[in-house]
Amino acid sequence: MADPYQILGVSREAKSDEIRNAFRALAKKNHPDLHPGDKAAEARFKDIASAYAIIGDETKRALFDSGKIDASGADVHQAPPHGSYRQHAEAEPDFKYDRQWRGGAGGINEDLFAELFGRQSRTNSRGANINYSFAVPFIEAIIGAKKRVVMGDGKALDIAIPAGLKDGQILRLRGQGQPGFGGTDAGDALVEIHVDPHPVLRREGNDIYSTVPVTLGEALGGAKVPVETVSGMVNLAVPKRSNSGTKLRLRGRGVPSKSGAGDHVVTLEIVLPTSPDDEFIQSVVQWEAKHPYNPRKVSGA
C-alpha cells in the first residue's frame, strides 16, 4: 500500500490540522455516496480513508513514523463502512427520499417516462413540503402560545408554539404543504421559528437572566422590588447589605421544561440619584474619608 503522506499529499512534518484539512478536501471530492458507480473514486476514497486512519490519529501516526506499523496497519480498525447508503438508495424501487425536495426529485424521472411512453405521469407522489419562517415575541417562546399566522404566500397556519421553544427551532405541520397528486397525502409545512430579543430578559439554556436597578438605600437597607419575569411581575426580596453585581435566584421562574423549570437570575445594579445634591455628596465623601476602601484591590492580592 502506498505511503499515507503521499496519498493525502502532505509532508511528513505536516501539523495535524493540515492533515485533517487535506483529508476533508480529498474526501469531499471522492466520497462514494456522492459518486455512485465511479469505481475509481471509490478506490481513491478507500485509500484516502485508510491513510487518514493512520496519520490522522496521533498515536497511530507515531507508530507508523517509527516503523512499528505499516501503511495497512489501520485497515483492521476501519471506522463504520463508508458508502453503505448507496446500496439502499440504488436498490429500493420506490425510494422515499426521492420526494423530499420541492417538486420531488422523483418528478424529473416521471416526466422522462411520460415523454417516452406517451402517458400521464404516474400520479402517486406525495405533495412537496413548504418552508416558512416567522418570528415570535420572547415571552411567547418561553411560555408557549397558540396563534394563527398568515404567511407570505397567503396561507393561514394555526401554530402551537411549545413552551421553551429555542431560536431557530423548526415546527412540522403535517399536511400543510403542497397538496398531493391523485389522492395522496399533502406535504408538510416546515416552519422555522425565530425568537425576538427581549429588552430586559435574556435566555441561556433554561435559565433567564436580567439586571435590575436598585437605589443605594434599597441595596443597603433591603427592600422588595418589582421584577419582570417570564410569568409576569414578581416582588423580589433584596436582602440587606446587597451590592452592585449581587445575584439573586428566583427558583423555577425560568424556562419551563420536562425536567423542571429553570431559574431566573437577577443581577442587582446600584444606581445613584440622577442629580445628587450637596447633602448626599458631602455625607458620602465625609464617610469615605473616615473609612477609606479600595474596590479595585482584589482581595488577597
Added chain:
Amino acid sequence: MIGESELVALIEPLDAEALQRWIDLGWVLPHQDDEDLHFDSADVARVRLICELHYELRIEEDSMTVVLSLMDQLYAARRALGALTSAVAAQPEGVRKDIAAAVDQRRH
C-alpha cells in the same frame, strides 16, 4: 427497524438534538406511529452518511441541504436509468441492437 434512542446509541457522534433537527429539516424520514419514531436500514445508513458529511467533512446545514437534494436527484435518476436499462435488456436482440445504435448515434 430501530427506535430513536437505539439509533443515537448506535452512531457515535450523533446526539438526540442533532437527530431531531435533521428530522425537522426533512433530511431523515423515519416512520412514525403516535409518538414513536422507527428507523429502517436505509434511514440508519442515511443518518450515518449525514454524520460523516457533517462531523468529518464539516459540511454545514445550508450546504447540506443542497448536497442532499442533489444526491437524492442523482439516485432517483440512476434508478430510473436502471429501470430503463433492464427493460431494454428484456427486449429481443434486434430491438436491443436498434436501441443501442440509436443511443450511440446521439452520444457521439
